[in-house]
Amino acid sequence: MIRVGPKVVFRRFHSLVNPRQVVxxxxxxxxxxxxIQACQNKEQASLDEAPEEGKGRKxxxxxxxxxxxxxxxxxxxxxxxxxxxxxxxxFYQTLKDIVDQYPEDxxxxxIQVGSFYELYFQQAEKHASMLGLTLSKRVxxxxxxxxxxxxxxxLEKYLQIAFGQGLKAVVCDQQxxxxxxxxxxxxxxxxxxxxxxxxxxxxxxxxxxxAIQFPADPFKKDALxxxxxxxxxxxxxxxxxxxxxxxxxxxxxxxxxxxxxILIANDLDIDSLITGKWFPELGELKKYYISRYSLPSVSTPxxxxxxxxxxxxxxxxxxxxxxxxxxxxxxxVLLHYLNECLPFYKLSFDLPKRSLPNTLMHIDPRAAxxxxxxxxxxxxxxxxxxxxxxxxxxxxxxxxxxxxxxLSPSTDVEEIRKRQKYIEVxxxxxxxxxxxxxxLRKTTDLGRIVRRADNKRADMGEYLELGHTIMIIDEIHxxxxxxxxxxxxxxxxxxxxxxxxxxxLMSLSQSIINTINPQTLRVKIDTNRNDLEVLRKYWFLRxxxxxKLAELRDKYDQLELRFQALIQQxxxxxxxxGYQGGFNxxxxxxxxxxxxxxxxxxxxxKSLVDNMDLQLRExxxxxxxxxxxxxxxxxTEMLFVEQEILREEERIISLxxxxxxxxxxxxxxxxxxxxxxxVCSSFYLLAWEKGLVKPTVDRSxxxxxxxxxxxxxxxxxxxxxxxxxxxxxxxCALDSGRGWVITGPNMGGKSTFxxxxxxxxxxxxxxxxxxxxxxxxxxIDKVFTRVxxxxxxxxxxxxxxxxxxxxxxxxxxxxxxxxxxxxELGRGTSAVEGITIAYAxxxxxxxxxxxxxxxxxxxxxxxxxxxxxxxxLERRTDFYQTTLTRIHDGxxxxxxxxxxxxxxxxxxxxxxxxxxxxxxxxFPSDALELARKTYVKATSGLYKD
Ligand SMILES: Nc1ncnc2c1ncn2[C@@H]1O[C@H](COP(=O)(O)OP(=O)(O)OP(=O)(O)O)[C@@H](O)[C@H]1O
Ligand SMILES: [Mg+2]
Numbered sequence: 001m002i003r004v005g006p007k008v009v010f011r012r013f014h015s016l017v018n019p020r021q022v023v024x025x026x027x028x029x030x031x032x033x034x035x036i037q038a039c040q041n042k043e044q045a046s047l048d049e050a051p052e053e054g055k056g057r058k059x060x061x062x063x064x065x066x067x068x069x070x071x072x073x074x075x076x077x078x079x080x081x082x083x084x085x086x087x088x089x090x091f092y093q094t095l096k097d098i099v100d101q102y103p104e105d106x107x108x109x110x111i112q113v114g115s116f117y118e119l120y121f122q123q124a125e126k127h128a129s130m131l132g133l134t135l136s137k138r139v140x141x142x143x144x145x146x147x148x149x150x151x152x153x154x155l156e157k158y159l160q161i162a163f164g165q166g167l168k169a170v171v172c173d174q175q176x177x178x179x180x181x182x183x184x185x186x187x188x189x190x191x192x193x194x195x196x197x198x199x200x201x202x203x204x205x206x207x208x209x210x211a212i213q214f215p216a217d218p219f220k221k222d223a224l225x226x227x228x229x230x231x232x233x234x235x236x237x238x239x240x241x242x243x244x245x246x247x248x249x250x251x252x253x254x255x256x257x258x259x260x261x262i263l264i265a266n267d268l269d270i271d272s273l274i275t276g277k278w279f280p281e282l283g284e285l286k287k288y289y290i291s292r293y294s295l296p297s298v299s300t301p302x303x304x305x306x307x308x309x310x311x312x313x314x315x316x317x318x319x320x321x322x323x324x325x326x327x328x329x330x331x332x333v334l335l336h337y338l339n340e341c342l343p344f345y346k347l348s349f350d351l352p353k354r355s356l357p358n359t360l361m362h363i364d365p366r367a368a369x370x371x372x373x374x375x376x377x378x379x380x381x382x383x384x385x386x387x388x389x390x391x392x393x394x395x396x397x398x399x400x401x402x403x404x405x406x407l408s409p410s411t412d413v414e415e416i417r418k419r420q421k422y423i424e425v426x427x428x429x430x431x432x433x434x435x436x437x438x439x440l441r442k443t444t445d446l447g448r449i450v451r452r453a454d455n456k457r458a459d460m461g462e463y464l465e466l467g468h469t470i471m472i473i474d475e476i477h478x479x480x481x482x483x484x485x486x487x488x489x490x491x492x493x494x495x496x497x498x499x500x501x502x503x504x505l506m507s508l509s510q511s512i513i514n515t516i517n518p519q520t521l522r523v524k525i526d527t528n529r530n531d532l533e534v535l536r537k538y539w540f541l542r543x544x545x546x547x548k549l550a551e552l553r554d555k556y557d558q559l560e561l562r563f564q565a566l567i568q569q570x571x572x573x574x575x576x577x578g579y580q581g582g583f584n585x586x587x588x589x590x591x592x593x594x595x596x597x598x599x600x601x602x603x604x605x606k607s608l609v610d611n612m613d614l615q616l617r618e619x620x621x622x623x624x625x626x627x628x629x630x631x632x633x634x635x636t637e638m639l640f641v642e643q644e645i646l647r648e649e650e651r652i653i654s655l656x657x658x659x660x661x662x663x664x665x666x667x668x669x670x671x672x673x674x675x676x677x678x679v680c681s682s683f684y685l686l687a688w689e690k691g692l693v694k695p696t697v698d699r700s701x702x703x704x705x706x707x708x709x710x711x712x713x714x715x716x717x718x719x720x721x722x723x724x725x726x727x728x729x730x731x732c733a734l735d736s737g738r739g740w741v742i743t744g745p746n747m748g749g750k751s752t753f754x755x756x757x758x759x760x761x762x763x764x765x766x767x768x769x770x771x772x773x774x775x776x777x778x779x780i781d782k783v784f785t786r787v788x789x790x791x792x793x794x795x796x797x798x799x800x801x802x803x804x805x806x807x808x809x810x811x812x813x814x815x816x817x818x819x820x821x822x823x824e825l826g827r828g829t830s831a832v833e834g835i836t837i838a839y840a841x842x843x844x845x846x847x848x849x850x851x852x853x854x855x856x857x858x859x860x861x862x863x864x865x866x867x868x869x870x871x872x873l874e875r876r877t878d879f880y881q882t883t884l885t886r887i888h889d890g891x892x893x894x895x896x897x898x899x900x901x902x903x904x905x906x907x908x909x910x911x912x913x914x915x916x917x918x919x920x921x922x923f924p925s926d927a928l929e930l931a932r933k934t935y936v937k938a939t940s941g942l943y944k945d
Pocket of ligand 1: 729747749901
């Protein structure tokens with residue numbers, strides 16, 4: 001399933017990777033690069049002359065009927081070596097060479113020709129209609145070549161459509177070599193993890209490309225304990241992450257990273273990996289977009305990639321040297337892949353950062369999904385997920401950080417307390433935080449702009465935003481210093497240590513603000529304007545940006561005065577001759593001469609020609625072009641000065657860009673101030689608006705929640721016309737080695753209670769306040785869920801098999817610090833077997849694993865009965881039930897109504913009220929009657945034996 005949001009095109013690509021197909025056609029862009037480079041010296045590819053280029057080649061001599069060259073036929077020529085009965089000109093041959101490299105069911109090949117991107121041959125036939133383009137044919141001597149195209153400035157739009165169809169894009173940009181030869185190398189291969197186009201990305205979320213380095217032979221039992229290397233980056237940002245893990249932890253780490261694309265070696269048996277046949281958890285890999293990739297036979301040593309990092313070479317190399325063998329392996333694969341996908345794109349990363357898994361809460365892949373942390377189970381939407389309720393950030397980078405925290409809560413008590421402290425002081429300084437939020441709103445994503453500037457993709461507006469953002473950081477800094485609350489000052493001021501160390505950032509900001517003219521940025525500049533047009537009304541820079549620019553702008557203003565005077569002079573003359581219409585002073589795009597463009601009737605032209613000293617250059621029915629020496633001289637002068645101004649502007653901008661890039665490390669170091677303050681103020685807003693409390697977080701084993709709530713369900717109930725006005729809060733008190741068994745009617749709120757406790761634990765450990773009146777949480781290392789019976793069609797497993805797989809993982813991996821949420825285990829098989837499996841699982845988790853267990857079931861009485869034989873388990877287990885009230889709003893028994901009050905009280909519910917629920921759901925009355933009668937028979941022992 002592919003989701004295309006308004007700005008998000010490709011987060012997870014849920015389509016199945018067909019492993020065989022991928023192995024057969026490995027991702028390899030070296031071949032076309034080489035083939036094109038080899039041709040560079042010969043290429044004279046200009047579209048107009050292209051058809052003629054076949055002249056010097058061997059000809060068939062046959063006069064054949066015009067033939068459309070189909071994709072299939074080309075494949076045959078290429079694959080079988082059969083001699084084609086068509087010969088391509090050199091231009092088309094090079095295009096065909098590229099197109100043939102990429103199977104059209106996986107790739108869209110977009111080749112730039114002039115100011116268009118075009119699709120040729122089988123690519124055009126296959127994709128033109130999907131992209132909404134007209135399929136045309138280029139007619140050559142004896143054949144036709146299918147093609148389709150669009151203007152180059154619409155590239156992002158078409159990439160978006162191709163991505164929406166699950167295709168990768170091969171972009172070949174037209175370039176001119178130093179020898180003035182036009183070449184079209186593969187400039188980038190756009191995959192979900194290598195997106196650099198702004199329109200295709202949502203910067204509220206990270207877009208990670210993840211390389212995984214498995215053990216040499218992962219399909220052996222002893223490989224389970226072996227190390228696995230992971231390395232991931234977001235090409236739009238600068239962090240470079242590495243991690244060493246093992247098979248048990250791999251999926252939890254992938255869930256946390258939430259990559260858009262995963263690189264796995266070509267030679268691994270992908271079938272055994274992603275079907276989960278070999279190691280069940282890996283079945284989850286199918287949810288991700290997987291690219292197969294292996295290093296080239298001659299690969300670059302990792303240390304030679306030091307130039308891909310922004311720090312000095314020695315430091316980078318020593319850091320790379322310290323990576324473990326597996327981490328280094330993954331890093332090398334990732335860097336090679338990036339080199340091949342984005343050969344011309346400058347990527348400079350921060351020093352490799354190792355994630356320390358033991359400082360992060362392990363959220364099982366199932367749990368992240370079942371708890372709907374960042375997206376809903378059904379539809380995969382953000383709305384309705386926890387993130388959508390708690391995210392009150394006002395910057396993209398803040399939102400990105402909050403998402404990251406949500407998928408990897410901390411287990412570091414000090415870190416959690418630090419974040420809580422911010423909420424605490426913010427809650428005592430409402431006015432300060434409101435002002436802070438107003439300032440944060442005006443900031444920009446520094447890291448992203450630095451990356452864009454590095455690649456000359458940043459525009460003036462972005463430079464200006466960057467300049468203002470630095471000013472705003474300074475303003476916030478001053479605001480903090482001046483805050484009367486010393487607690488706040490002492491807490492927040494250390495955040496600005498780095499900022500204070502870099503006065504150069506302030507001068508950069510000053511020079512940007514003093515240089516770029518914000519007025520012109522508001523004017524929509526037509527970037528496709530005719531280069532030969534003369535009057536340039538909008539300059540990007542202020543005239544004060546340099547003395548030379550001031551002088552040039554002055555000169556230009558003088559020329560413009562002369563220009564206005566000339567117009568007046570001409571108008572007066574024209575009027576004298578009886579000509580009333582308008583005219584324009586332009587530069588003729590065809591002849592490049594400066595002319596007076598007049599649009600009027602023939603009669604008027606005649607009077608102008610007869611009465612004035614104008615030279616008639618061109619004449620049509622409705623227009624004429626005249627030439628005068630005066631305009632030719634003035635126009636030439638204006639054009640000259642305009643070009644001088646543009647050159648000077650470009651020089652000044654490149655100076656700014658150079659300064660900015662020389663400060664890129666510093667900029668990246670101060671960027672976290674904004675995102676951190678933004679997330680903390682988002683926590684503050686949430687706590688304030690929803691009445692959250694500060695949980696006590698420590699290293700104890702306690703889990704005590706007083707009057708806890710489920711924020712998402714609570715939000716859903718708001719304003720809904722139901723019997724229940726508000727969310728019913730419920731308490732929970734667990735400890736290691738204790739379990740709560742929750743029973744109650746269907747719809748009673750069992751699952752909600754289970755989930756709300758897991759969510760409260762996660763909220764507490766990301767540093768947020770929690771929805772309760774009081775909470776004490778001893779650090780939880782892992783959260784597991786086993787919720788609902790869902791078939792996993794991807795894995796070809798039945799509901800029960802999935803249920804058992806997931807339960808096995810919890811039974812195996814939970815510790816005394818873990819929280820396990822088990823909802824209706826055993827309902828996917830026969831009743832007695834289901835009950836015994838549920839009972840055994842509960843016993844194992846509580847007694848053997850000593851973990852904290854919340855266990856919802858409809859088998860309450862049965863489990864209670866079984867426990868009579870195990871006093872230890874009985875002692876460690878509490879039974880709770882959700883309550884239900886019957887009310888009469890009429891005189892007849894039929895007027896009886898069930899009210900779910902969702903209150904949890906001690907006890908075991910023996911009744912699921914399934915019939916009442918079925919009735920509420922509109923069950924046909926005779927079917928319901930039969931069910932009731934059968935129930936009576938069944939419970940009276942009629943069906944025994
Ligand atoms: N504490 C609560 N306060 C208010 N409404 C609640 C509460 N808990 C649950 N609900 C409402 O009841 C609905 C059903 O809750 P839930 O799915 O948790 O019931 P359940 O006991 O697990 O049912 P089943 O046995 O059918 O799985 C929820 O969608 C929610 O609208
Ligand atoms: Mg339920």
